[in-house]
Amino acid sequence: MSTPLATPKLNWFSQIANPGRFLAWSKPIIVPLAVATALVFAVGLWFAFFNSPADYQMGDTVRIMYIHVPTAWLSQFVYATMFFSAIGTLVWRHPLADVSAKAAAPMGAAFTAMALFTGALWGRPTWGTFWEWDGRMTSTLILLLIYLGIIALWRTFEDQLRAARVIAVVTLVGAINIPIIKFSVDWWNTLHQPTSVLRLDGPTMPGSILTPLLVMTLAFTLLFITLHVQRMRTEILRRRVSTLERQRVMMAES
Amino acid sequence: MIALGQHADFIIWAYAGVTLGTLALIGVVIVQARMVNARLKTLEAQGIRRRSGRSA
Numbered sequence: 001m002s003t004p005l006a007t008p009k010l011n012w013f014s015q016i017a018n019p020g021r022f023l024a025w026s027k028p029i030i031v032p033l034a035v036a037t038a039l040v041f042a043v044g045l046w047f048a049f050f051n052s053p054a055d056y057q058m059g060d061t062v063r064i065m066y067i068h069v070p071t072a073w074l075s076q077f078v079y080a081t082m083f084f085s086a087i088g089t090l091v092w093r094h095p096l097a098d099v100s101a102k103a104a105a106p107m108g109a110a111f112t113a114m115a116l117f118t119g120a121l122w123g124r125p126t127w128g129t130f131w132e133w134d135g136r137m138t139s140t141l142i143l144l145l146i147y148l149g150i151i152a153l154w155r156t157f158e159d160q161l162r163a164a165r166v167i168a169v170v171t172l173v174g175a176i177n178i179p180i181i182k183f184s185v186d187w188w189n190t191l192h193q194p195t196s197v198l199r200l201d202g203p204t205m206p207g208s209i210l211t212p213l214l215v216m217t218l219a220f221t222l223l224f225i226t227l228h229v230q231r232m233r234t235e236i237l238r239r240r241v242s243t244l245e246r247q248r249v250m251m252a253e254s
Numbered sequence: 255m256i257a258l259g260q261h262a263d264f265i266i267w268a269y270a271g272v273t274l275g276t277l278a279l280i281g282v283v284i285v286q287a288r289m290v291n292a293r294l295k296t297l298e299a300q301g302i303r304r305r306s307g308r309s310a
Contacts, residue, residue: 054259059261060258060262061259063258064265064268114272117271117272118272121264121265121267121271122268124264227279230283231283231286234283234286234290237291238290240294245297247304248297248302
């Protein structure tokens with residue numbers, strides 16, 4: 001008579017790393033996250049259009065900032081997510097790290113494209129040009145190209161575990177661009193204004209403009225978190241489908 | 255709705271573009287999730303299950 005083996009107690013790190021457990025705990029949080037995202041967007045848009053003044057210099061085009069700054073912030077936040085996922089892949093071989101990196105890349109590209117698009121539409125009436133090859137804009141365009149390169153790499157490899165290690169190295173190398181974007185406005189003479197929110201001496205704008213900016217940034221960040229969790233779930237299930245399809249072929253052959 | 259001033263076109267285009275991009279992103283995420291779930295269900299209906307026997 002056989003006795004069932006006792007399941008070893010997993011430490012917290014193993015628990016996080018287990019894709020099955022991730023699928024279990026992430027399922028009930030998707031809908032609340034989506035609802036919270038929608039609510040914060042509603043509040044943010046209300047502030048952006050009905051409860052914030054026109055800027056004394058920019059006029060109403062300041063309202064473009066309420067979608068430009070959050071998408072620009074996400075273009076770097078998503079890369080940071082991929083950066084830490086890459087470390088998780090290379091150092092700990094964390095099974096969810098490469099899933100996280102793969103799930104994030106297309107969203108990073110989308111938010112970077114939106115930041116460039118809204119920046120151009122703000123620049124035309126404010127600076128008189130849609131585009132200028134200055135430090136901030138050029139380094140952000142390079143970020144978009146890095147994202148597109150990483151997405152292409154994911155599609156190049158059949159073996160996704162091997163792809164994860166190669167792409168993790170590329171992601172770490174590409175991360176050099178993030179401080180370049182951040183400090184480009186300090187290092188080079190640029191059209192883009194310097195840092196105005198995250199400053200040691202506090203934001204340089206009044207609360208009436210800072211509030212919609214922060215609420216919209218929270219809304220976009222929640223959107224990314226919701227979509228990222230969902231995309232990770234889809235990627236885990238997609239790998240499961242691949243395994244089952246291989247299993248089916250093996251069953252058919254035997 | 256407030257008046258958007260002399261540069262209203264730029265503001266409307268910016269919001270329209272981001273709204274379209276965001277909705278497209280959400281749409282793609284939902285469609286991909288449904289496709290993978292449907293494929294998984296089809297395989298399981300054919301009796302092909304993971305060796306560990308767990309289902310998602």
